[in-house]
Amino acid sequence: MTTPAAIELDAVSKVYGGRSDVPVVDTVSLTIPAGSFVSLLGPSGSGKSTILQMIGGFTAPTSGRILFSGEDVTGLPPERRPCNTIFQDLGLFPHMTVAGNVGYGLTLRGEPAARRATKVEAMLGLVDLAGFSGRRIHQLSGGQRQRVALARALVLEPSVLLLDEPLTGLDERLRQQLRDEIGRLHRRLGATFLAVTHNQDEALALSDVVAVLRAGRIEQIGSPRELFERPANAFVARFVGADATIKPQAVEPGAESWTAIVGDRRIACTPPPRRADAGGYVVALRPERIRAAGPGETGDLGPVDVVAATYKGRDVEVETRLGDGQTLKFLVPVHGGAAPPSPGARIDLAWTPDRALLVAETRAAEA
Amino acid sequence: MSAGNASGGIIPGATAGARPLFWAVTLLGLALVYAPAVYLLAASLNPGRQLGLVPPSEFSLVWYQALGGERRLLAALVESLWIGLATAVVATPAGLAAALAYRALQRGRGAFFLFLMFALFVPGTIQGLGLSVVFKLVAVRPGWLAVAASHVLWALPFAFTVSLMGLAAVKPSMEKAARDLGAGPWRTFADVIFPLVRGAVVSAFVFSFLLSFNEYARAYYLVGRQNTLPLHMFGAMNAGTSPTIYAFSGLVLFGSILIVGLLGLMMGRRRGS
Numbered sequence: 001m002t003t004p005a006a007i008e009l010d011a012v013s014k015v016y017g018g019r020s021d022v023p024v025v026d027t028v029s030l031t032i033p034a035g036s037f038v039s040l041l042g043p044s045g046s047g048k049s050t051i052l053q054m055i056g057g058f059t060a061p062t063s064g065r066i067l068f069s070g071e072d073v074t075g076l077p078p079e080r081r082p083c084n085t086i087f088q089d090l091g092l093f094p095h096m097t098v099a100g101n102v103g104y105g106l107t108l109r110g111e112p113a114a115r116r117a118t119k120v121e122a123m124l125g126l127v128d129l130a131g132f133s134g135r136r137i138h139q140l141s142g143g144q145r146q147r148v149a150l151a152r153a154l155v156l157e158p159s160v161l162l163l164d165e166p167l168t169g170l171d172e173r174l175r176q177q178l179r180d181e182i183g184r185l186h187r188r189l190g191a192t193f194l195a196v197t198h199n200q201d202e203a204l205a206l207s208d209v210v211a212v213l214r215a216g217r218i219e220q221i222g223s224p225r226e227l228f229e230r231p232a233n234a235f236v237a238r239f240v241g242a243d244a245t246i247k248p249q250a251v252e253p254g255a256e257s258w259t260a261i262v263g264d265r266r267i268a269c270t271p272p273p274r275r276a277d278a279g280g281y282v283v284a285l286r287p288e289r290i291r292a293a294g295p296g297e298t299g300d301l302g303p304v305d306v307v308a309a310t311y312k313g314r315d316v317e318v319e320t321r322l323g324d325g326q327t328l329k330f331l332v333p334v335h336g337g338a339a340p341p342s343p344g345a346r347i348d349l350a351w352t353p354d355r356a357l358l359v360a361e362t363r364a365a366e367a
Numbered sequence: 368m369s370a371g372n373a374s375g376g377i378i379p380g381a382t383a384g385a386r387p388l389f390w391a392v393t394l395l396g397l398a399l400v401y402a403p404a405v406y407l408l409a410a411s412l413n414p415g416r417q418l419g420l421v422p423p424s425e426f427s428l429v430w431y432q433a434l435g436g437e438r439r440l441l442a443a444l445v446e447s448l449w450i451g452l453a454t455a456v457v458a459t460p461a462g463l464a465a466a467l468a469y470r471a472l473q474r475g476r477g478a479f480f481l482f483l484m485f486a487l488f489v490p491g492t493i494q495g496l497g498l499s500v501v502f503k504l505v506a507v508r509p510g511w512l513a514v515a516a517s518h519v520l521w522a523l524p525f526a527f528t529v530s531l532m533g534l535a536a537v538k539p540s541m542e543k544a545a546r547d548l549g550a551g552p553w554r555t556f557a558d559v560i561f562p563l564v565r566g567a568v569v570s571a572f573v574f575s576f577l578l579s580f581n582e583y584a585r586a587y588y589l590v591g592r593q594n595t596l597p598l599h600m601f602g603a604m605n606a607g608t609s610p611t612i613y614a615f616s617g618l619v620l621f622g623s624i625l626i627v628g629l630l631g632l633m634m635g636r637r638r639g640s
Contacts, residue, residue, distance in 0.1 A: 058543055078546040085547045091540030095562045104558070105548035156548065 004069055006034040006160050006192035007055060012064035014050050014216075024050050026216035027064070032209075034069070034159070037186050037193045039203035041239065042213035048196045049088075051213075052162050055194065056085045068160070083160035084153035088168060090145055092137045098124070098148055099133035105156045123155040126188075127181070143174045150182070154189065163195040167202055179205060200240050204228065212236050214362070232273050235362040237284040242357055244285040244328055246301075251281050251358065258358050263323045265301050269358035279361035288315070289354045290330035291338070292347045299348025300356075304328065306345045316340040320349070404620055411613035418610070430614035437611050443599035447580055450511050450595060454518040454579035459572045461519070462526025463564070466534050469527075487524045491584030494520065499588040510591035517585040522575035529574060533567020534560075566634060573630065 007030075014025040025047040032038045040048040053059040055066060057078035066074045073081050084105075093101050099120050106116045124130055127147040137145065146166070153161060166182065167175045183206050186193045197203050203210045204224040211221040212235070220232035231237035234245065248260035248267070260267045260283045269283055293299030304320040307327070315331040318340055322328060330349070332340040341347050409420055414427035434440070465483055472479055486494070498517050499509070507513055537560050545555040561568075583597040590598060603612055 056543075056547060058546075077551075078543070079549045079551055085543070087540040087544060087547075089538060089540050091538060091542075091544035093541060093544075093559055094536075104545070104550075108549040108554065152544075152548065 004034055005031045005067070006036075006069060007032040007194065008065075008067040008070075009051070009055075010065040010067065012051070012054060012061045012066060014047070014054060014059065015062045023062070023216050025054070025061075028216070028218055030211060030218065030221070032192060032194060034192055035190055036208045037183075037195070037206055038209045038211065039195045039197055039207040040211050040213055041197055041200060041203040043198055043239075045215075046213040047216040048198075048213050049164060052085075052164050052194070052196045055160075056083060056162050057081045082158060083162055084156055084158040085162040086146075086149050086153055086164060086166050088164045090149040092145060092148055092152075094137050096137075097133065098129065098135045098137070098140070101137070101148055102133075102151045102155055105152065109156075119155055120151075123151045126154075126185070127151045142170055143178060146170065146178055147181075150185065154185065154191075157189075158191060160192045160194065163193065165197055166195060167197075167199070175202075182206065204240070212239055219362075230270075230273055231284065231357060231359055233360045233362050234279075234282045234284060237282075237357060237359050242284040242286050244287040244290060244330055245282045246285075246322070246326055246328055247280070247282055247361075249324075257355075260356070260358055262301060267300060267356055269356045272358045272360055274360050276360035279363050281358050282361050284357040284359050285328075285330075285351055286354070287317075287330045288333075290328075290349055290351050291332070292318075292341050293350040297348070297350060299350040300352060301328075301350075302348030303346045304349060306341045306343050306347060308343055309340050320347070404616075407613055408617045408620060411610065411617040413610070416610060418613070428614075430610045431618070433609075433611050434614055434618070437609075437615075439594075440599060440603070440611070440615060443594045443596045446511060446593045447596035450515045450518060450586075451576040451579040453511075453515040454522055455572045455575040457515075457519045458522040458526045458575040459568060462523055462528075462571050462575075463530040463568060465523070465527045466530035467560075469531060470534060483527050484524050486520050491521070491582070492587075495585035495588035498585065502589070508591065509589055511593070513589040513591075514586045514595060515579070517589055518575075518579040518582055521582060521585060522578045525574050525578060526571040529567055529571040530564065533564035533570075536563045569630065573626070 009028055009030040011027050011029050012025060013023050013027050015021050015023045028047075028051060030051075040051060042048045050059060054061050057073070057076060057080075061074065064074075065072055068082055093104065096104065099117075102123055103116050103120045106119060111119070120133065121130070124133060127150050129144060129147050129151065132140070132144070132148075137148070140148065163182070167178055170178065179202060182193070182195075186206075193206075195203070195206065204227070207224060209221060210224055210227055212219045212227065214235050220227060220236045222230075227236060227240050231240060231242060237243070238245065246260075246262055248262050250261045251269075252259040252261070254271070256271075257268045258271050260269050260281065262283070267283055272281060293302065301322075304322050306318060307321050308319040310317045310319070311334075312331075313334070315333050317329055317331055319327055319329050328349070332338065406420075410418055411430055412426040412428070413419060413421045414425065414429045415421070469476060469479055469483075495517060498513070498520075502509070502513050507516075541559055541563075542555055545559045546552075550558060581597060582595075583601065586595045586598055594602065600612060600615075603609070
């Protein structure tokens with residue numbers, strides 16, 4: 001990579017309490033290229049927020065170093081780091097106006113009042129809040145507050161913007177709107193954005209690179225496409241949406257393709273990116289790519305018993321039971337033409353031409 | 368308040384039939400709280416020497432005029448005002464600092480809290496006696512300084528809890544945001560924390576002052592030659608009362624109402640802006 005790294009984590013760990021306690025962040029090394037949009041994706045308790053807090057300077061790592069553009073900032077307080085943060089609950093100042101909030105960082109830098117006012121107005125325009133400068137925070141909607149927080153951080157032209165669950169707590173329409181807006185701001189400003197999220201759609205839609213975390217460690221790091229098509233293990237597969245999983249009785253390795261044996265069926269799978277240890281392998285599928293096999297069609301798996309069909313708005317979720325008792329759920333689009341099978345029916349399942357993924361099972365600690 | 372809200376009121380589910388009862392209980396409570404003070408006020412307008420009420424036509428300010436001659440009473444008042452002020456000036460920032468420390472603590476919070484609150488549960492006479500012995504050992508002479516020191520101990524738990532409640536308005540993310548935007552710890556306090564807890568700080572100040580102004584037990588052990596106001600008043604009561612004491616109570620009552628009214632006005636204006 002030729003561009004210099006905006007942020008580097010060098011074997012960073014964080015342990016709360018005594019040294020013998022389980023680390024919240026466990027020897028994480030990560031390089032974030034300048035100008036990129038990187039997301040840390042993981043369930044709660046995976047250590048993603050703690051990593052962001054350490055980069056922002058609000059929590060000191062127990063060991064390891066944090067570098068900004070090659071410079072060690074591990075010991076620096078937040079006010080001396082060249083980054084700004086959008087906090088999960090924003091932390092807007094209720095006793096100041098919108099302009100007071102957005103201009104606060106500029107005031108601290110000693111920017112003259114006239115220049116400050118110009119910059120604040122321009123920034124408010126950029127986040128669609130022109131004319132709101134005199135408002136108080138309690139007079140704004142949730143989405144407007146989110147934009148004030150963005151403006152307050154971005155007006156300082158930081159080289160790195162840290163976003164802690166930026167879209168949590170907003171309704172679906174606002175989420176999409178703000179997600180697009182954050183993407184637009186990133187392209188326009190050219191700064192490095194590092195976001196923390198537990199929502200895979202958010203991470204996949206915005207990021208150049210996604211790091212999937214579990215129990216304080218990075219499970220996989222790659223482009224959204226890589227994660228989607230080549231999940232490193234069962235945890236990543238489930239987290240990025242291949243959460244219809246089956247445990248095969250046996251697997252047969254092959255060069256181009258491995259074979260998983262489920263009941264009397266042989267399922268062709270992509271070779272596993274990582275070899276399994278004691279946990280064995282699972283076959284992972286995207287529930288929206290599975291369908292009931294048509295009459296006369298030989299399915300990829302079956303027969304299975306339909307146990308339940310639950311209406312979920314866009315899709316109907318169909319729960320099936322395999323011969324050996326495992327359950328497998330898949331989605332039938334409500335407006336897709338084919339009617340979902342009814343409970344009690346015995347059907348074959350098909351997903352070709354899609355290929356099933358074979359991934360190593362991950363043990364325990366899954367929140 | 369809208370008309371649709373009226374039936375809900377303070378007590379949800381209270382039906383129209385229960386409302387007279389509600390008001391009766393409220394008025395009874397208020398009467399119990401205020402009747403003694405009002406009685407004293409009316410009695411202070413009685414020009415006679417005996418405590419009692421007279422018809423309004425006989426009201427007189429004679430005892431109020433006599434107040435000017437009560438040298439020892441006025442000296443005690445001045446002493447108590449100074450001690451109250453000194454107590455509030457020390458206890459308020461100390462209470463706020465303790466509340467900030469409590470929030471910043473990661474472990475030992477419970478112990479810290481109990482340690483601060485414990486002074487509340489030590490009876491005043493015992494604390495006063497203890498302090499008088501200890502002060503003698505370290506050669507602190509009885510007098511206003513010793514009294515003020517004991518009053519700081521007495522007021523600190525109150526100033527601490529009031530500040531702590533005020534700090535609930537400051538979310539940790541606001542402090543973090545200020546730091547993130549470039550403010551050091553002091554600037555964060557001045558620009559973000561203090562403006563948000565200002566009301567609580569004023570309350571803590573007034574509270575500390577009043578606690579000191581009323582305090583008897585500790586002052587009893589620690590005063591020097593000059594009595595504080597409560598001590599003087601108790602003394603005066605025992606020595607056979609001159610009705611000036613009622614006039615004085617009336618003045619203090621008016622003073623208190625004035626101060627609370629002004630504070631309320633100030634707060635109301637701030638909220639309105």
